[in-house]
């Protein structure tokens with residue numbers, strides 16, 4: 001099987017208990033009353049890279065956006081069920097979604113730097129949040145963590161649009177890191193990048209996971225196999241008719257298991273390329 005050949009071995013102690021960061025129970029999302037995803041139960045753990053895979057429209061991005069309340073910004077979107085972050089109900093009325101997005105950062109499919117200098121891209125979030133500390137230091141640390149400092153240290157005042165696509169995506173990762181998150185969400189972060197830039201982002205993810213919990217949506221199963229510790233496979237349930245497509249979680253297991261010995265036959269069919 002092609003994908004399992006690229007599986008990265010998880011060398012961490014399998015017996016070690018890791019903290020549960022998110023717990024989703026019966027999570028569902030509707031858009032303007034139409035069910036998009038239903039009945040998602042899952043736990044996501046500290047310092048894991050968890051990959052969401054599955055066919056188009058199964059709700060991977062929708063579930064990802066629930067994790068930092070980005071769906072609040074989508075008109076007509078409503079969230080059902082419960083979702084806790086460090087045991088706090090993320091959707092409780094007293095929770096400030098802006099504070100959530102500071103702690104749970106996000107990187108999108110297309111690099112989207114602000115039309116500002118490299119420095120100001122990183123400093124923007126900390127300034128808005130009124131973060132204390134030496135801004136030069138925050139900028140340098142964030143760029144170093146995103147493996148970008150050596151590339152840009154002599155041109156911090158240059159416009160970010162002058163960077164290559166791969167550098168821009170690493171800038172967006174540095175920008176997410178600058179607000180001191182503990183989780184980084186990545187929605188197909190490499191789909192607009194060439195293979196070399198993709199490789200750099202994947203390497204970076206593996207470096208960052210010692211400090212952050214990462215959740216990545218990817219269409220690329222080899223990428224899920226190369227970088228993730230655990231993989232969640234979603235499907236589109238068509239049993240209520242073609243016009244009632246409902247995304248459902250099929251299984252969430254260690255990546256090696258998902259690609260070599262999954263619990264569900266639908267997962268096996270998908271990862272071996274029989275459908276999707």
Ligand SMILES: Nc1ncnc2c1ncn2[C@@H]1O[C@H](COP(=O)(O)OP(=O)(O)OP(=O)(O)O)[C@@H](O)[C@H]1O
Nearest residue numbers: 031036055056057058059060061062063074245247
């Ligand atoms: N902003 C939106 N408004 C209305 N419906 C939406 C919106 N975003 C997603 N949907 C619907 O929700 C369902 C799940 O979409 P979502 O984008 O989460 O799936 P996905 O698995 O990430 O798909 P893809 O792999 O194609 O990006 C789809 O039926 C989609 O049409």
